[in-house]
Amino acid sequence: MAAKKTKTLKKTAPKKAAGKAKPWAGRFTEATNALVEEFTASIPYDWQLYPYDIAGSIAHAAMLAKTGIISKKEAGQITRGLQEVLAEIVAGTFDFSIALEDIHMNIETRLIEKIGPVGGKLHTARSRNDQVALDIRMYLRDVITETHDLLAELQKVLVALADRYQNVVLPGYTHLQRAQPVLLGHHLLAYYEMFSRDRGRLEDCFRRVNVMPLGAGALAGTVLPIDRKFVARELGFEGICENSMDAVSDRDFAIEFAAACAQIMMHLSRLSEELVLWSSSEFGFITISDGFTTGSSIMPQKKNPDVAELTRGKTGRVYGNLTALLTLMKGLPLAYNRDMQEDKEPLFDSAETVTRSLAVYIEMLKGITVHKDAMRKAAEDGFITATDLADYLVKKGMPFRQAHEVVGRAVLRCLELQSGLAELPLAEYRKLSSLIRDDVYAALSIEASVGRRTSEGGTAPANLKKRLAALKKQR
Numbered sequence: 001m002a003a004k005k006t007k008t009l010k011k012t013a014p015k016k017a018a019g020k021a022k023p024w025a026g027r028f029t030e031a032t033n034a035l036v037e038e039f040t041a042s043i044p045y046d047w048q049l050y051p052y053d054i055a056g057s058i059a060h061a062a063m064l065a066k067t068g069i070i071s072k073k074e075a076g077q078i079t080r081g082l083q084e085v086l087a088e089i090v091a092g093t094f095d096f097s098i099a100l101e102d103i104h105m106n107i108e109t110r111l112i113e114k115i116g117p118v119g120g121k122l123h124t125a126r127s128r129n130d131q132v133a134l135d136i137r138m139y140l141r142d143v144i145t146e147t148h149d150l151l152a153e154l155q156k157v158l159v160a161l162a163d164r165y166q167n168v169v170l171p172g173y174t175h176l177q178r179a180q181p182v183l184l185g186h187h188l189l190a191y192y193e194m195f196s197r198d199r200g201r202l203e204d205c206f207r208r209v210n211v212m213p214l215g216a217g218a219l220a221g222t223v224l225p226i227d228r229k230f231v232a233r234e235l236g237f238e239g240i241c242e243n244s245m246d247a248v249s250d251r252d253f254a255i256e257f258a259a260a261c262a263q264i265m266m267h268l269s270r271l272s273e274e275l276v277l278w279s280s281s282e283f284g285f286i287t288i289s290d291g292f293t294t295g296s297s298i299m300p301q302k303k304n305p306d307v308a309e310l311t312r313g314k315t316g317r318v319y320g321n322l323t324a325l326l327t328l329m330k331g332l333p334l335a336y337n338r339d340m341q342e343d344k345e346p347l348f349d350s351a352e353t354v355t356r357s358l359a360v361y362i363e364m365l366k367g368i369t370v371h372k373d374a375m376r377k378a379a380e381d382g383f384i385t386a387t388d389l390a391d392y393l394v395k396k397g398m399p400f401r402q403a404h405e406v407v408g409r410a411v412l413r414c415l416e417l418q419s420g421l422a423e424l425p426l427a428e429y430r431k432l433s434s435l436i437r438d439d440v441y442a443a444l445s446i447e448a449s450v451g452r453r454t455s456e457g458g459t460a461p462a463n464l465k466k467r468l469a470a471l472k473k474q475r
Contacts, residue, residue, distance in 0.1 A: 001145060001206045032099075041098040042341050045348060049103050052138035054086050056131065056214060057107070059234040061122055067225050069125065074118050081115040082107070103135070104128050125226050127218040129248040129336040134214045136347070138235065140257055141209055143351045148202045150358035151195045151264070157365045158195075159471050162188040166464050169446055170285065170375035171384055180387055181379045181446050184370065186459040189467060194267040201260040209253045212237035216247035219335035249335040251325065254347050258322040261350040265315040268357055272308035275368075279305050284374045289367035292360070307364055311357050318353055321346035376446075383411050383421055385444045388452075392443040396435040406432050 058079050065075035085107055088094040100106045105128075112119035162185035172182035212235065215221070215228035221244040228240045241247035278285035288305055296302035324346045328339055386407050393403035410432055414424055422444045429436040442448060454460040 001148065001203055037098050037101075040101060040338075040341075042102045042344065043096050043098060043100070043106060046103045046132075046344050047096055047106075048348060049132075049135040049139055049344075050089050050107065051086070052135040053103050053107055053131070054082050056134045056138065056235065057082055057122055059231050060126060060214060062234060063227050063231045064121070064124060066230060067227050069224055069226070070121050074121060077115050077118050078111065078122050081111045081119060084114060085110050102128070102132075104131050125217070125222045125224045126214060127216075127248070129218050130213050130216040133216075133248055133250070134212065134235075136254060136344070137209050137211070137213065137237075140253065140347075140351075141206065141236075143355070144202050144206050144209065144257065147261075147264070147351070147354055147358065148199055148206075150355060150362065151199050151202075154358055154362050154365070155192050155195050157362055158188050158192045159468065161365065161368070161370075162186075162192075162464070163468050163472075165370050165372070166468065167461065168370060168372045168375055169379045169450060171379045172459075178378070178382050178384050181384055181449050182459040183450060183461065183464055184375065185464050185468070189464075189471075191267065191271055192471070194270075195264075198260065198264045198267065201263065202257075205253065205256045205260055207238070208256065210236075210238045211241050212239070213241045213247035213250075216241060216244035219245050219248055245335045249332070249337075249340075251329055251340065251343055254343055255322070255325045255329065258318075258325050258347065258350050261354045262315075262318050262322045264354050265311075265318045265357065268361060269312045269315040271361075272312040275308040276305050276312070279308075283378070285371055285378070287369040287371070288364065289369070292364040292367065307360055311361065314353050314357060318350050321350045379446055381420075383414065385421055385446070385449045386411060388443055388449045389421060389440070391452075392440055393433065393435055398433070398435060 061070070061075045061078040061082075064070040065072045070078075085094070088110070094106075094110065096106050097109075100109055108119065108122060111122065165188075166183060166185035168184040169181050170184055170187065171178040172180050172187070212228065212232040214231055215226050232238075232240050241250070275286065275288065277283050279288050288303075288308070290303070292305075292307045293303050294306045296304065325343060328342050332339060389410065390400065390403040390407045393406060394400050398406070410421065410424065410429065413419075413428055413432075414421060417424070417428075422441060426436070426438055426440070429440060451460055451462075454463060457463070
């Protein structure tokens, strides 16, 4: 992923000022109803696009001058005016107007106020339709890069934890029942793999985002001799949208990003669920630091894993944003429709929710305390090496299905004697199969169980060391 990054600027809530003339007022004989102004305005949220709108406008003005559509002097006036407008927004002195509907017209109107009629030339050969598509794509390039970087940082934290606790054994679960012993480092690196796929999806999404729509006009292109590829180069896009109607009506790239966000949150939610369980008194596997937990207003003893729980809860809103975008687009004819104004709030919300969740998780995981003894004790309880006993019999020549039945009967006998598999007397084992010898007990140890799982991707210590070494080199 590589693109010319638009400088991220301080976000300041817009001040609302009414009474501005509409840029399209020539066609109308009545003033817009105040309720309609409130209902149709997007400035309460799309003001966040101002750095992208201004950067796109400066590149557009440079192109208009390059092609002779406006003079270089006029382009210079427009650029300086836009830079002054940018400074006002950053300083918090810019008056955003609901009457002007959106960020595009707020900026353009202020530009004309500052430099006069020449400011009205900026909108030559473009429409708000291709302008907003440009702004959203530029915004998403930055957000995708930020999210990708946060995922990489989270992965580094997971690698560090896996390295620090690579010899710690805990139960691996299926159906939330103790299944087989695994290394904690191996367990943690399962999430590393999930976040690797998330990064890959973002990289793939970035390619489709990084295509420039400006120059499509309202839907049909323009009769003026514009140079779209010049603007694309100026703004760091890899190419241009090849169909003007698709350029202004496409939101696939936004839906794709929202889908990537949903999967990131799903992975964080799964990790959250484990942290909630592991930090409970019933498990006691970990302690989350006080800085990332809260207490109860009534029960003094409580220490609640609120960050993990809220992350799990926020997953639902990100899912909802994806559904909202899909539903928004499903019935729209070509080309642009005003419905598409509704794309920004779910998009902004997903981006903010994911980046904030990742940022807090990076810090929270750094301070987690692992209780090795509790994990080990849980791994030793029950019949967690039952599969190892079956494997022992298979190595002696018994078919696996028969071995499975023999081990099942061994478990039943242990339950009758209130014993574990490692404590069941050899005489009892011999009743079940003559293949069982006194070497069976070595096969039933936790270390043996974990150590023998050397198949590629298995939990064996040798595998984990090799994987950690490879991941450290990737840094």
